[in-house]
Amino acid sequence: MPQILVDYSAELTFDRLALAKELHGLIADVIDTTVPECKTVFRPASDHLVGDGSEGRAVVLAEIKILAGRGVELRAELSAQVLDLLQRHVDAPAAVAVQITELDRATYRLAMHPGR
Numbered sequence: 001m002p003q004i005l006v007d008y009s010a011e012l013t014f015d016r017l018a019l020a021k022e023l024h025g026l027i028a029d030v031i032d033t034t035v036p037e038c039k040t041v042f043r044p045a046s047d048h049l050v051g052d053g054s055e056g057r058a059v060v061l062a063e064i065k066i067l068a069g070r071g072v073e074l075r076a077e078l079s080a081q082v083l084d085l086l087q088r089h090v091d092a093p094a095a096v097a098v099q100i101t102e103l104d105r106a107t108y109r110l111a112m113h114p115g116r
Helices: 016-030 072-089
Strands: 003-009 039-045 058-067 094-103
Touching: 003 016, 016 039, 016 072, 058 072, 072 094
Parallel strands: 003 039, 058 094
Antiparallel strands: 003 058
């Protein structure tokens, strides 16, 4: 179920596939889910700015969407571990942030579309 969105400065070079695989395993270890349920999308951003731009920092922003109902302590632990993982994968100076977002169980829907 987890949906992971990673926005990052397009000039950053890092192994996104390796990051996603580690991230999926980490999420499955921390919350009640499985690796096959995790889905990650990477979105390069050609334009970004941190502060006034004088430090030349890149940006990596990760949002992890999970079904509501997990305690704040668990979500905070997931945030901390994901932040550490991101920092291990990104070598360049960067502003790195993680947000855990809860999805409403009553309205969230998922379909594995088979294609046509």
